[in-house]
Amino acid sequence: MEGNSNACGGVRDPYGEDCATEEQLVTPWTFSVASGYTLLRDPRHNKGLAFTEKERDAHYLRGLLPPVCITQERQEKKIMHNLRNYQVPLQRYMAMMDLQERNQRLFYKLLIDNVEELLPVVYTPTVGEACQKYGCIYRRPQGLYISLKEKGKILEVLKNWPEKNIQVIVVTDGERILGLGDLGTQGMGIPVGKLALYTALGGIRPSSCLPITIDVGTNNETLLNEEFYIGLRQKRATGKEYADLLHEFMISVKQNYGERVLVQFEDFANHNAFELLSKYSKTHLVFNDDIQGTASVVLAGVVAALKLVGGALAEHTFLFLGAGEAGTGIAELIALEISKQIKAPVEETRKKIWLVDSKGLIVSSRKESLQHFKKPWAHEHEPIKHLVDAVKTIKPTVLVGSSGVGRAFTKEVIEAMASFNEKPIILALSNPTSQSECTAEEAYTWTQGRAIFASGSPFDPVEYEGKTFVPGQANNAYIFPGFGLGLIIAGAIRVHDDMLIAASEALANQVSEENFEKGLIYPPFSNIRKISANIAANVAAKAYELGLASHLPRPANLVKYAESCMYSPVYRTYR
């Protein structure tokens, strides 16, 4: 039989793949048995050198591994040692991605046990560089790519993904990747990174997480001309063509995974993000991390900061540089919380919050030309063009950077904040580090060590006049993993603003006296699983209270229940 010949090097070739010429069509046959060689190449089950003698015998692994058997802890130690030897952050990122492809449990064990060290590797700032170079470093698909070519077939594409029980999807269209702009399909690094955190920080099983990038083209000329770009080489589709593709996607997701799958919109440009959120929040379980997750984390930080600076939330004045998704999202949640606290209409409480965009202070004379999400912030005031003049005029107690413009908080801006605030609250939220509105060192030195500072991407501690200042990280990574877990354990069918406030309260409550003594307004990430369990419990409790939960009866102890639902990366023993 021709297919059995060994003419092309194969002992048996039942499917004719080896003897087929390059022009002949063959069927890509595969069969999967989780033992032997296949087991070593299955990232979900592979344990590498940690397979025991017994397992090596039972699963046909003899000879496929060197003789030594080591524990998962020893493997972890070795990989951390190797990672620390890399000088370039992107090499660490690639090593972590390789590990995720090779041995999933070890990847998550590493990430959970070394979260403060590895968060900057798999997440901001390094993930930003990874997205910029994603075409060059691309090895294997880590999620689903849905492009205009898949129009009309999105449901089929979803069915191609090997896992069926998906609980969380993080989706981007790559148009506003961190503060780095339009990176097209290379934005895939973001859903992949966010979902790694869903598992490591929030305990959602990796198999129920699905990263998706929707490719409608890119307006990034550099990428369009880049030899190794992996996306569609065309300008972005807009209008009906864009809306139709997104609609087909949302319908297909619900059809394939049901009512309770959480869709997290991530790093869409604001001209689509607000509309998508408002359209699909009525029919789907959707959450926009940049608008809502960021709002929740910043509200928590500000509430915690009040313990250090004093005063009630309503007594503070807020000024934002950046009036997009993050800026207006945060502003709205703060206004909502103040309105609940002082029982005043939100139209009133918005008046203590001011925003500056690329054209200057948002004021009523600009109202007609403003995008809809900025209009509620167009207060009566004379126009002001520059941030520094806005700071000097408005005299905010809290200054928030959500502009994506690195070093926009100049010395003059920060000194102005320090001139009328004993303890100015300065939050430089933009990512990655290159886009941060100021560095931690600038915030502390220009305020003579008086600033309460946190940033979107991490900064090292700063020595100033013999004292060490530890900056906090105001990043939505504190919120979305626990928030998602809360929605899942409650079987929530819709997201409600009160759930964001519930998440925020839970986070603020986790800041200890010891943290406050160091000037921190967020608890350390090293406690993140406990923090996430508390956030999840508060969010779930709110879902039950609002009648939006479908998992009945309600567990009595939601914190314990959340903890008990969390994925553990410890190896299982194979019989």
Ligand SMILES: NC(=O)C1=CN([C@@H]2O[C@H](COP(=O)(O)OP(=O)(O)OC[C@H]3O[C@@H](n4cnc5c(N)ncnc54)[C@H](OP(=O)(O)O)[C@@H]3O)[C@@H](O)[C@H]2O)C=CC1
């Ligand atoms: N720490 C965290 O957890 C998060 C951080 N971010 C970061 O926040 C940044 C912004 O994100 P997002 O709100 O979604 O982006 P958007 O594009 O929606 O908004 C950016 C805003 O910044 C304004 N802006 C741009 N350039 C200037 C300038 N030179 N002076 C004043 N304002 C300017 C824009 O003005 P105009 O409207 O006039 O164009 C716009 O209002 C990003 O860097 C992102 O990484 C976002 C989410 C979470």
Ligand SMILES: CC(=O)C(=O)O
């Ligand atoms: C953190 C985040 O979501 C962002 O920078 O877009």
Ligand SMILES: [Mg+2]
């Ligand atoms: Mg984002």
